[in-house]
Amino acid sequence: MSIHLNELDDAPGRMVWYRCWDTHITHEKSYLARLAYVHKNPAKHLDVEPENYPFCSAHWFMTLADRSFYETVMSFKVDRVNVIDDF
Secondary structure, eight states: OHHHHHHHTTOTTOOSOTTOOOOOOOSHHHHHHHHHHHHHHHHHHHSSOGGGOTTSTHHHHHHHSOHHHHHHHHTSOOTTOOOOOOO
């Protein structure tokens, strides 16, 4: 599919998602910390409460996830999550 889209744009070999890669998470706490990181990230970069940022799932997570699961995830500190972040 990507080869075809690049042909349509006359951009052979273009890489769009060049800063993304798969990670094999082997521990539940690693998963939960990264999930918290995703939901807290707008506050870090945009000085906005994540649940008020329209392009983040934080509002959905806060209002629809099981309350105990939400509280567990959001209790994780994210300042030590090792995620490359150029922003």
